[in-house]
Amino acid sequence: MIPVPMVGRADELAELTSVWSRLYPAMDPQVRRGIAVITGEAGSGKSLLVRCAIDAMRPRPGTVLAGGARVHSPAPYDWLAAVLSGRGTAQLDIPPDALAWLAQQPSAPARRYAPGALLRLAVQTVRALAGPGPTVIVVEDLHALDPASLNLVGELAAAPNLPALLLVTSRLPGQALAPQLVARTLARLTGGPDAIRQHLHPLTEPEVSTLLRQAYGTPVAAHMVEAAYRSTGGNPYRLTELLATEPRPELAGALTAREVEVLACLAAGMSNKQVARSLGISIRTVTVHVSNLLRKTRSSSRTEAALWAVRHRVADQSRVP
Helix, strand or coil, X not given: CCCCCCCCCHHHHHHHHHHHHHHCHHHCCCCCEEEEEEEECCCCXXXXXXXXXXXXXXXXXXXXXXXXXXXXXXXXXXXXHHHHCCCCCCCCCCCHHHHHHHCCCCCCXXXXXXXXXXXXXXXHHHHHHHCCCCEEEEEECHHHCCHHHHHHHHHHHHCCCXXXXXXXXXXXXXHCCCHHHHHHHHHHHHCCCXXXXXXXXXXXXXXXXXXXXXXXXXXXXXXXXXXXXXXXXXXXHHHHHHHCCCXXXXXXHHCCHHHHHHHHHHHCCCCHHHHHHHHCCCHHHHHHHHHHHHHHCCCCCHXXXXXXXXXXXXXXXXXXX
């Protein structure tokens, strides 16, 4: 997959890194906490923005605690179980049976703690993992988390003396498993005066044009930009899928001369009738060539095939006017 650059997300990225630099100037040991909530539709680039922000943070985070909803049906403290997965916990001053339960280990005892006691132990576990800081705590897909994890995230947002920046991604409450509970949690996270709320909208058509130019290293015709924007709605993930049609490197040389001409016509935005008139062949023959081109370039549409032609400079090989 071709990574989608931070087109249309530069302001959000700058804001996140700026918050971090204000929290920890020169690794200041003073305990501080920050909260940033990033919402958006599926595929809008929330997780990519978080990763890019962490990579750009200066000074570098001492610890990153990241977790999200599991792929199975949500279980209590799924987020913390994901954080604990693969981590050594012997040094933590937390009762082993409580840790086993929070980590959802098969060996966890049947006896459970009272909900309030378990929540306090969960907060203590995160504190112990965060250490002296500076720490980034990443909560992905808040909308899909179980109620216990949502309560834990809310407690972490209010916890005093926690040297961490809390980065939370979520879809809007209407798309959540528990809409009212997620709405309350988001309100709790963003209720403070210093909390940051970002919402990632779809990319605009000019931003799609910029993205395609960066991906291909050359300007892309306006009609192809419009087709790419129309077919993806400006969704960065769907744009990534559109750019990911990557056939065998030797394929460009395997196209026949006529196929190169037809592909150049597609890149110019011609219809089958226009291609037939330009090349002096029948529409039926054009249809056969287009079908073969879609198969050879592993494209699902004429737009994908045209973008493939731009990437591989196929149009440059053609003498079609």
